[in-house]
Amino acid sequence: MSLRQKRVVVVGGTSGIGLAVAQGAVAEGASVVVGSSTADKMASVKDKLQGAEAITVNVREEGSVEAFFAKVGPFDHLVFTAGDWGQFRDARTIDQVDLEQARELFAVRFWGAVACVKHAHKHLRPGASITLTDGTVAHRPRKGAPLSTAMAGGIEHLVRGLAVDLAPIRVNGVCPAGIRTDVWASIPEALREERFRKMTERQPLPRIGEPEEVAEAYLYLMKGGYTTGQVLRVDGGATSV
Numbered sequence: 001m002s003l004r005q006k007r008v009v010v011v012g013g014t015s016g017i018g019l020a021v022a023q024g025a026v027a028e029g030a031s032v033v034v035g036s037s038t039a040d041k042m043a044s045v046k047d048k049l050q051g052a053e054a055i056t057v058n059v060r061e062e063g064s065v066e067a068f069f070a071k072v073g074p075f076d077h078l079v080f081t082a083g084d085w086g087q088f089r090d091a092r093t094i095d096q097v098d099l100e101q102a103r104e105l106f107a108v109r110f111w112g113a114v115a116c117v118k119h120a121h122k123h124l125r126p127g128a129s130i131t132l133t134d135g136t137v138a139h140r141p142r143k144g145a146p147l148s149t150a151m152a153g154g155i156e157h158l159v160r161g162l163a164v165d166l167a168p169i170r171v172n173g174v175c176p177a178g179i180r181t182d183v184w185a186s187i188p189e190a191l192r193e194e195r196f197r198k199m200t201e202r203q204p205l206p207r208i209g210e211p212e213e214v215a216e217a218y219l220y221l222m223k224g225g226y227t228t229g230q231v232l233r234v235d236g237g238a239t240s241v
């Protein structure tokens with residue numbers, strides 16, 4: 001299976017992992033639509049993604065998601081990489097968790113994905129796929145972060161459930177470890193490489209991943225016509241040790 005002349009929609013495709021997936025799909029001959037919520041990123045993508053279409057969508061709002069897919073029309077592959085880190089940080093003890101803020105943790109990455117699947121699947125052509133995104137915290141819980149583990153693990157089980165529910169649409173996921181994207185930009189540059197070194201020193205491949213490396217997993221999952229219900233870990237071996 002090839003992406004040539006396929007229409008690929010990447011929600012969250014204006015930066016980081018999603019942008020690398022969009023660039024990879026364009027390079028393989030697909031026509032690409034990217035969606036995200038901020039005007040700045042939508043504008044910046046025009047230089048980085050020649051020939052791709054950019055349409056605004058806020059996955060927190062179901063009406064926005066429905067309107068987005070109505071504008072997109074028929075397409076072949078949905079990739080969901082939208083993520084935000086909101087106001088909620090769950091590095092605290094469970095008895096201190098503010099439940100309203102805790103729900104916020106799921107708003108974009110979990111419920112945003114559900115909203116996109118709900119409104120996208122009726123526009124998908126035969127042979128279609130959907131690929132969602134979680135992270136290695138699903139498999140490597142950290143002290144003080146149980147809700148992040150629950151959220152990421154929930155996405156993996158959503159993949160399995162949807163693969164059965166929406167068959168023959170194929171539904172898969174990608175589970176990255178640390179990848180060099182803007183999510184790390186809040187760490188001062190001088191400290192960032194040291195943080196990456198510490199984060200990855202016990203991995204079989206002891207370095208941060210690059211967006212292009214994880215993008216390969218999404219490109220495979222779009223093309224791999226006999227693969228469904230799977231979550232592909234792209235983690236430098238982090239979850240093997």
Ligand SMILES: NC(=O)c1ccc[n+]([C@@H]2O[C@H](COP(=O)([O-])OP(=O)(O)OC[C@H]3O[C@@H](n4cnc5c(N)ncnc54)[C@H](OP(=O)(O)O)[C@@H]3O)[C@@H](O)[C@H]2O)c1
Pocket residue numbers: 011012013014015016017018035036037038039041042057058059060081082083084108109133134135136175176177178179180181182183
């Ligand atoms: N980078 C890592 O180290 C890493 C590791 C493990 C897992 N992951 C997962 O990989 C995914 C992508 O991460 P990334 O590093 O590529 O992040 P990123 O560079 O911050 O990209 C996130 C994308 O999501 C979009 N987005 C955020 N809120 C949105 C909303 N409400 N509606 C629509 N789009 C929205 C952003 O655009 P706008 O701001 O314009 O909306 C942006 O295009 C996330 O689920 C993250 O948890 C990342």
